[in-house]
Amino acid sequence: MHREKIKSLNYLDYFQENQADVSLKYLLQSKSPTEGSKVLFVAGVHGDETAPVAALIKLHKIFNAKPELLLKGTTSFLLANPIAFKKGMRYVQYDLNRCFQESVEDVSTIEGKRVSSIREYFAKTEFDIVLDLHSMLVGEFRLVIFEKNQVDSINYLDKTSDIGYYATYQNNFTHNSLLSEFSNKKGVQTFGIECGNNKSIKTVSVAFDQMVRTLEYLEMIQVDSIPLMGRVEKTDFIQIFDIRETIKPHPGFNFVDPDVKTGSYIKKGQIYATYKNGYNLAHENLNLLLPKTSLEKTIKKLVTLLRFIDSKGKYSINENKKLPSVAFFVCNCLIF
Numbered sequence: 492m493h494r495e496k497i498k499s500l501n502y503l504d505y506f507q508e509n510q511a512d513v514s515l516k517y518l519l520q521s522k523s524p525t526e527g528s529k530v531l532f533v534a535g536v537h538g539d540e541t542a543p544v545a546a547l548i549k550l551h552k553i554f555n556a557k558p559e560l561l562l563k564g565t566t567s568f569l570l571a572n573p574i575a576f577k578k579g580m581r582y583v584q585y586d587l588n589r590c591f592q593e594s595v596e597d598v599s600t601i602e603g604k605r606v607s608s609i610r611e612y613f614a615k616t617e618f619d620i621v622l623d624l625h626s627m628l629v630g631e632f633r634l635v636i637f638e639k640n641q642v643d644s645i646n647y648l649d650k651t652s653d654i655g656y657y658a659t660y661q662n663n664f665t666h667n668s669l670l671s672e673f674s675n676k677k678g679v680q681t682f683g684i685e686c687g688n689n690k691s692i693k694t695v696s697v698a699f700d701q702m703v704r705t706l707e708y709l710e711m712i713q714v715d716s717i718p719l720m721g722r723v724e725k726t727d728f729i730q731i732f733d734i735r736e737t738i739k740p741h742p743g744f745n746f747v748d749p750d751v752k753t754g755s756y757i758k759k760g761q762i763y764a765t766y767k768n769g770y771n772l773a774h775e776n777l778n779l780l781l782p783k784t785s786l787e788k789t790i791k792k793l794v795t796l797l798r799f800i801d802s803k804g805k806y807s808i809n810e811n812k813k814l815p816s817v818a819f820f821v822c823n824c825l826i827f
């Protein structure tokens with residue numbers, strides 16, 4: 492059997508064997524007898540993104556072995572789409588990250604049913620922080636995305652994350668996603684995190700360290716009581732982007748300038764890409780933000796999503812950490 496497949500089955504077994512004593516399946520919990528914050532760490536929203544799931548298990552195992560490390564509160568670990576995960580697929584019938592909606596008919600799909608039970612179970616739980624951890628199958632790129640009006644997000648990221656690329660969204664941008672469910676509907680501080688390439692141990696490290704540092708941030712564990720994996724170097728910048736626009740890459744999509752890279756500037760009115768029956772035109776001044784590998788020949792496969800990102804730099808951060816003016820984002824998985 493394929494090595495990745497064996498790993499996934501072991502992970503599923505782990506979730507089943509350590510299932511929290513609750514009605515929601517594939518949920519693990521570490522609980523301190525002392526009252527405190529509640530956090531939810533989610534992985535496997537897309538079933539083929541195994542690296543963040545490995546990170547969940549790694550952290551749960553540590554609490555299992557030494558429950559006293561959790562000084563207060565409750566840490567929940569959710570494998571969001573176990574059926575897709577078992578099959579090694581992004582989803583079985585419908586992208587689970589589009590199922591957080593009100594319409595009844597979608598409950599008929601495997602993912603729709605799973606989302607109903609997730610919603611039902613968490614209907615009354617008030618979380619302090621939710622992390623939705625993703626990885627990408629092609630390319631290597633890291634990004635944290637969060638709702639623009641979430642109070643204190645920059646402070647949290649400054650203290651807990653070394654990723655450096657942050658994107659904010661507003662309104663219904665992440666329609667029917669887990670992010671919108673927890674952030675917009677439930678008002679929980681929620682972060683969607685692209686942790687990197689799924690095959691890289693660095694990706695497990697990013698997910699694991701983010702969880703540990705979140706627990707430190709909320710004072711649920713003592714600082715340095717759980718060693719970080721620390722496989723990824725710190726970035727020396729913070730760049731915050733506002734997502735401006737979604738672009739669907741049509742057949743034959745190509746950038747006009749084949750050398751475009753993160754930071755490339757596109758002027759309002761400029762045609763920056765062409766496709767078989769038309770072109771893409773910038774509706775405002777923008778910069779480009781994209782993972783290195785998207786410039787390879789396989790660009791059409793990689794580009795499943797194109798988004799404009801803009802930052803007007805409304806956040807105040809350390810002066811040595813610079814802000815871009817505006818940006819445009821292209822990525823193969825992206826949280827949505």
Ligand SMILES: [Zn+2]
Binds near residue numbers: 536537625825826827
């Ligand atoms: Zn994903």
